[in-house]
Amino acid sequence: MIDAPRSPGAVSAPLELGPTLGPPRALYLHFPFCAHRCHYCDFSVARAATPPIGAWLSAIETEAGWWADLARWATPIPLDTLFIGGGTPSLLGEDGMVELRRRLEPWFAITNRTEWTVEANPASFGRGLAARWREVGVNRLSLGVQALDDRVLEWLGRLHDRTAALAALDAARDEGFRRISVDLMFGLPDTVERDLDGELDQLEALDLSHVSLYGLTVEPRTPLAKWIELGRIDAPSARRYAREYRDVARRLTPLGLEHYEVSNFARPGHQCAHNWFYWNRSPYLGLGPSAHGFLPPYRTWNVFRWDRYERALRAGERPVEGWERLDGDDEALERIWLGLRTHRGLAADDGPTAVHAARLERWGREGWVERCGDRWIATTEGWLRMDSMVAELTGAR
Ligand code: SF4
Incomplete structure (x- = not known):
């Protein structure tokens, strides 16, 4: 999901959509739970070893109905793409994904032509989950690999190691996923002494069809920002950031992975159709805490925190925090x-x-x-x- 710069006209008054607005064909769902919070992360995430999946499903179902009523859309709305991001959606588990599809079906039509992507962390993804998700209809995975060096993964505070990352990739492939994207972080502080070139050698051998890059940024109010302020960690250097960005582009492009967007590389036929809705300014709906939507000419964004979002829905209130007319x-x-x-x-x-x-x-x-x-x-x-x-x-x- 991309965060659009907000214009000075952004407001938080109740949103009133016109009756002529057609339904969006792309849906984003935010699953806001992680077993552990990474020190650099400022996403809408609540730490939960056992997430309240039932409460999240009910909230998503309620919000879907609220939007359909507000915009007077005929349901179920046919979806070209469905993207479940987080957070750690792999914590939804096998039954959670089955139940999610059941709860979405009155509002959205998911067919075998729908590109259905789910983000998964290697620490909570294995063969059982891969097989069940394939049966339910998930056909694209975004795997949060981030690095292929245990020392780097440890610095990042990730819950998986290199072996687990490769096992997750194997599990997904063995269970029939043909469209898999791997996330890779870059731009870590010099003191980490990362050998990114060595990791790119390993990446090259994985024969990937999609790679998404994430440059480390120091977000205010994160533990990382605090540690840098206290002098416990060096700030990432702009020079390393630029060098590694160029290196990744130089190494991935000859593998047939086209650099098709600032942070994304893909083989032909493997680009993320969902993200093209964002980049093309096509309508999409976002459900869940912090989710953004674009219902032309309106951009909308939801209440950021899970507890506030859920409380609003339970109280029969709209979970939209703000919107702007573009x-x-x-x-x-x-x-x-x-x-x-x-x-x-x-x-x-x-x-x-x-x-x-x-x-x-x-x-x-x-x-x-x-x-x-x-x-x-x-x-x-x-x-x-x-x-x-x-x-x-x-x-x-
Ligand atoms: S796993 Fe991802 S969403 Fe969860 S805390 Fe770490 S960076 Fe944030």
């Missing part, structure tokens, strides 16, 4: 930064105003974007600077 300059700006995130780029006549066009020309001279026919496409160097480019665009309104 049009005019805000919409043009979003078209630009979302377009530049992907390898398809941005049509020169789709969004840029004169002031934005001047910036694109300058970034072209810097080597951050390239003009290919009638499109502007970001280079690897541009993707490295995506955050500052977005900040500059936002300031240029």
Whole structure:
């Protein structure tokens, strides 16, 4: 899920959708539980060795019904994609996923053409779960491998080691998953002395079809931020971040993994269809704490914390924390930064105003974007600077 920069027009008043809005064909569900909280994580996560799965299922079911009533959609809504992220959705277990499908079915039609992705952590994923999820209809996995070196995994505070990561990958393949994405972190502090090149050698041998990159960022109010402030850990260096980002791109592309978005690489036919809904600005619905949705022209976001989200639904209240209506300059700006995130780029006549066009020309001279026919496409160097480019665009309104 991507976090769009919020415009100054963001509000928290009750949302009233127009009666003509069509239903979204992409659904994101946030499962906000982890057995342990990683020291760098600022996601909506409640620590729970045994998550309250029944309560989460009831909340999701209630929220789905609330949206369908609000927008007056005919149900069940056919889904092109369903993505369950977290948190650690592999803690849903075998029965939890079966029950989830049953609870979703009155509201959403999941067919064998629906791309159904679930995030899984190697520490809670094995053959039994893989087999059952395949039977229920899950057809794409996003495995939180993060690293292939036990020392690095230990530094990250992950609950799995390299052996468990490889076992999870084998289990998924043996049980018939053909579409598997592996998450890989980069940009750790110099003091970790990570041999990323050695890990990329190992990754190369795994014959992967999709890799998602996550650069370590120091988020405020995390233990990592505190440790850095106290001088117990060095801050990650921008130089290492840039070097490793370039190294990964240089190593994965010759393997046939196309760098198709800032943080994503895929073989032909293996791109994540769900994420294209975000990047293309197609409508999608997000359910669960902190979930974002886009129901044009509205962007919405839910209450962040699980306990508050659940309490709101139990009290018959809407769990939407805020929303904004995107049009005019805000919409043009979003078209630009979302377009530049992907390898398809941005049509020169789709969004840029004169002031934005001047910036694109300058970034072209810097080597951050390239003009290919009638499109502007970001280079690897541009993707490295995506955050500052977005900040500059936002300031240029
Ligand atoms: S497993 Fe993922 S979601 Fe859970 S605490 Fe760690 S980084 Fe956050």
